[in-house]
Amino acid sequence: MDSLTPHARGTDLDKTAALARRYGADAIPPAGPWNDTIALLLEHRSVRGYKPDPLPAGTVETLIAAAQSAATSSNMQWWSAVAITDPAKKKVLAEIAGGQKHIEQCPLFIAWVADMSRNARISQAEKTEFECMPYLETFMVAAIDAALAAQNAVVAAQSLGLGTVYIGAMRNDPVRVAELLGLPPQAVVVVGLCVGHATEKGVGEVKPRLPQATVLHVEHYDSTHEAAERQTYDTEMTKFSQRNEMQAATWTQRVLGRLGPIKSMGGREKMRAALEKMGFEFR
Numbered sequence: 001m002d003s004l005t006p007h008a009r010g011t012d013l014d015k016t017a018a019l020a021r022r023y024g025a026d027a028i029p030p031a032g033p034w035n036d037t038i039a040l041l042l043e044h045r046s047v048r049g050y051k052p053d054p055l056p057a058g059t060v061e062t063l064i065a066a067a068q069s070a071a072t073s074s075n076m077q078w079w080s081a082v083a084i085t086d087p088a089k090k091k092v093l094a095e096i097a098g099g100q101k102h103i104e105q106c107p108l109f110i111a112w113v114a115d116m117s118r119n120a121r122i123s124q125a126e127k128t129e130f131e132c133m134p135y136l137e138t139f140m141v142a143a144i145d146a147a148l149a150a151q152n153a154v155v156a157a158q159s160l161g162l163g164t165v166y167i168g169a170m171r172n173d174p175v176r177v178a179e180l181l182g183l184p185p186q187a188v189v190v191v192g193l194c195v196g197h198a199t200e201k202g203v204g205e206v207k208p209r210l211p212q213a214t215v216l217h218v219e220h221y222d223s224t225h226e227a228a229e230r231q232t233y234d235t236e237m238t239k240f241s242q243r244n245e246m247q248a249a250t251w252t253q254r255v256l257g258r259l260g261p262i263k264s265m266g267g268r269e270k271m272r273a274a275l276e277k278m279g280f281e282f283r
């Protein structure tokens with residue numbers, strides 16, 4: 001059994017243990033049905049340390065088949081993926097991402113592209129103006145499609161015992177990433193993904209999430225107890241951070257640090273201008 005294979009599957013005891021890892025022992029929600037797929041999902045954790053071992057032949061094709069099996073808005077399939085193994089390219093991508101070493105370490109990096117260029121080419125080839133293209137709504141659909149595809153690949157990789165971590169920092173400089181990967185206009189990498197065999201240290205602990213009551217609203221939205229629930233989560237995340245030798249900040253402090261100062265956007269505050277430069281329009 002490799003280190004990313006779920007510890008436990010199937011039984012009620014396993015279910016409770018998995019929920020405790022995800023929410024903390026004091027906030028276990030009363031979940032119902034359970035199976036191996038759900039156990040696998042609850043075991044997700046990002047991996048930031050990779051062995052150099054190559055992936056079995058055909059892995060990228062398997063992951064893309066899983067990605068293409070995701071739902072896609074109106075079957076328009078508004079996404080593409082660029083598979084990158086070239087160390088020189090990964091070095092540049094790591095630099096764009098602020099020096100994230102796992103991009104260089106992982107044997108496979110997949111760039112997930114919100115790709116409106118294919119439909120632009122169809123418009124040209126079929127000599128038909130696509131009136132629906134230059135809208136924010138259409139861009140959103142492309143970004144959603146790309147994210148759903150990527151997440152299917154993440155789950156597939158996890159089921160094969162492989163580790164992954166998303167790299168949103170591709171959006172620090174989307175123009176430079178597009179140039180490096182030779183993307184046409186109206187195509188942008190919305191997120192990258194490291195894939196590989198995790199080192200022992202690279203596999204972190206399952207990271208607790210907000211209490212379910214904070215995110216699950218029944219029939220109508222209700223944030224009455226949110227502040228108290230956030231305190232519970234802050235306590236849980238402080239314990240998690242201490243166990244994992246991270247800066248022992250509460251989750252609230254992390255939110256303040258991430259959303260307070262504009263510098264934490266790492267250049268992404270200029271996203272709209274960058275996308276317009278890349279041929280997108282947002283009517």
Ligand SMILES: Cc1cc2nc3c(=O)[nH]c(=O)nc-3n(C[C@H](O)[C@H](O)[C@H](O)COP(=O)(O)O)c2cc1C
Pocket residue numbers: 044045046047048097100165166167168169170191204206207
């Ligand atoms: C869209 C997106 C972008 C992300 N970008 C990065 C990134 O650039 N670098 C990184 O180390 N982790 C990145 N992550 C991983 C998150 O930090 C991680 O999912 C989160 O802290 C929860 O931890 P877990 O995945 O281990 O449960 C990203 C995740 C998502 C969904």
